[in-house]
Amino acid sequence: MTKNIQIxxxxxxxxxxxxxxxxxxxxxxxxxxxxxxxxxxxxxxxIQLNIDLQDGEKLTNLLKExxxxxxxxxxxxxxYLDTIEVTDEIRSPQVTASVSAVAAHANLREEMVxxxxxxxxxxxxxxxxxxxxTHVLTKxxxxxxxxxxxxxxxxxxxxxxxxxxxxxxxxxLMDDIARRDKxxxxxxxxxxxxxxxxxxxDTTSLTIKEVSEKIMQLAKERMS
Ligand code: CDP
Ligand code: CDP
Numbered sequence: 710m711t712k713n714i715q716i717x718x719x720x721x722x723x724x725x726x727x728x729x730x731x732x733x734x735x736x737x738x739x740x741x742x743x744x745x746x747x748x749x750x751x752x753x754x755x756i757q758l759n760i761d762l763q764d765g766e767k768l769t770n771l772l773k774e775x776x777x778x779x780x781x782x783x784x785x786x787x788x789y790l791d792t793i794e795v796t797d798e799i800r801s802p803q804v805t806a807s808v809s810a811v812a813a814h815a816n817l818r819e820e821m822v823x824x825x826x827x828x829x830x831x832x833x834x835x836x837x838x839x840x841x842x843t844h845v846l847t848k849x850x851x852x853x854x855x856x857x858x859x860x861x862x863x864x865x866x867x868x869x870x871x872x873x874x875x876x877x878x879x880x881x882l883m884d885d886i887a888r889r890d891k892x893x894x895x896x897x898x899x900x901x902x903x904x905x906x907x908x909x910x911d912t913t914s915l916t917i918k919e920v921s922e923k924i925m926q927l928a929k930e931r932m933s
Contacts, residue, residue: 723862744838765814842904
């Protein structure tokens, strides 16, 4: 008999978390939750409303009256903000540049984590982010911390943006990734850090297939 488990995948930007998390969830028939999309959605709304991104109290109150839903579709996970689909809008360079400042507010994180714990409470879940193993699915049977060199991660984002028709240079992406790594790792509220019981995977020279196979093997071990 197989056990129903929680899988937490953390790591810095463009390490391959969402690609692998999505694939693993599909293969196991689990629900996939991209927590970065939730932070991006509230950032997008705050920008639209011209709210000061340094004002943690205002942002937290805004979040409390905001619905963020993640729905699977054949074309990937769709993101709904107050019932309006914003899947592409939340990936804009403007949101990307601002999201780490929003995500640094402790009270806002508390509200997000509460929602994410609720989403994961019945297991059968693969969740990716920055603090999943340390603050959200703290008892997850499988915790992965994935990373890759900044150069490789910028290159991956560059190719991805090209496909999406977003015009950014490799240098800009390298700067953004390095800046977000620093903000996410140095913030006081649940910083990006490897959980003690997480398995580290360096994906710099691994293909998506190789990483996916490694994680599926670990998941099957934990499920049996
Ligand atoms: O896809 P990418 O790696 O560029 O970022 P993301 O996963 O969409 O996350 C965007 C930002 O949200 C991160 O840089 C963090 O500042 C924040 N985030 C967080 O603080 N905690 C999470 N669990 C997920 C994302
Ligand atoms: O979620 P995260 O920001 O960690 O990364 P991602 O969005 O899953 O991956 C960023 C890009 O890198 C995607 O276009 C993936 O197809 C690609 N990728 C890769 O080329 N090799 C890997 N081992 C993992 C991801």
